[in-house]
Amino acid sequence: MSERISTDVVIIGAGPVGLFAVFELGLLDLKCHLIDILDKPGGQCAELYPEKPIYDIPAYPVIGAQELVDKLQEQIKPFGPIFHYGQQVEKVEKLDDGSFLVGTDAGTEFAAKVVVIAAGGGSFQPKRPPVPGIEGYEGTSVFYSVRKMDAFRDQSIVIVGGGDSALDWTLNLQPIAKRVTLVHRRDDFRGAPHSVDQMRALVAEGKVDLVIGQIAGLEGEGADLSGVVIKKTDGSTVTIPATRMMPFFGLTMKLGPIAQWGLNLTENLIAVDTEKFETSEPGIFAIGDINSYPGKLKLILSGFHEAALMAQAAKRIVDPTKRLVFQYTTSSTSLQKKLGVN
């Protein structure tokens, strides 16, 4: 267990709203750590539609989603936010002194005076293909990622998909597996050309089987998989003997562990007030797409506004005795000093 990180604020989610929260909190001298399940900042903007234009960011008639993320990163740089990528927050618990213990699935722990949930549509999770009974095999025979290579040693593995994850694991697991079968719905792969070539070479050498088709069912006993039924393009089915399966059907967004933190939820969204965007637990705020209140619009613009108001309330929690003086970045020398422009 690593040492607990002490900070003013932990922001869960490094999407556009989480990033801008760093700015608003930073103007009030609050230091932030951000946690995101993705391996980069930007959330949906970076993961789902980096190349797409956004037309409703004030003063930008059009801005690319990734460009928006890059500019936000530049804007918050003076405040030195610290990012923790590839981690999911599993627990948020109140400590005796009124602060919060935030723990991730990677074992990182934080002690934060304020927690800001800016988790958008939830965390990105591998999509579960709707094969009947697949849940029963998950964790034993069906895996969406590789935590320990040894769990795949000498196994008959079926890998499903046509992207980089499917190709990478085909290449990486082939040397230790009993047999690897790659299943894809078409004989065309969207992964890196180099990986495609390597996979094709292994197929040509007879070291990997390539089957063109789609999963139709699973066979096995209890949690132990014995075969994957594949429907081929011509309509015929074939059963591939398999003790492990890895499906790669992209990512979807799930609320995840947030549902277990005891916060009031409204239809899978976190209920907040519209003065501070605070949840039912004082000291925990929710901003951006993840929150719900009367009249809520899921716009990046709205999330920015919510971040500004939240920051004022967060400051009062962190520094209850300090009198807050409202200032403009245009004229305040002290704000400009924080921004490094004066």
Add this chain to the structure above:
Amino acid sequence: MPKITFVPYRQEEITVEAEIGSTVMETAVRNGIPGIEAECGGACACATCHVYVEDGWYEKVGAPQPMEEDMLDFAWEVKPNSRLSCQMKVTAELDGLVVHVPERQA
């Protein structure tokens, strides 16, 4: 305005008017067609607006672009007449189009 008929899985078909220039997905969402989830809002990033184009219409609608074809890899029970409805633009020629909604959007 062109009319589009949606056939939800094992439910009565629904015929609605569609605006030229909008997408088939937007038309479905606007009319509350069951089974079109459109999780990503039309960015061709999620494959949850998957439909099957009725026989005879596929040629008129056209084949998917490479980006959509890639995204179809994430859809469930893809068939030769599969399309993502967010990538289908409504035109006057599509008046009378019939699309079937799959059992699941994965």
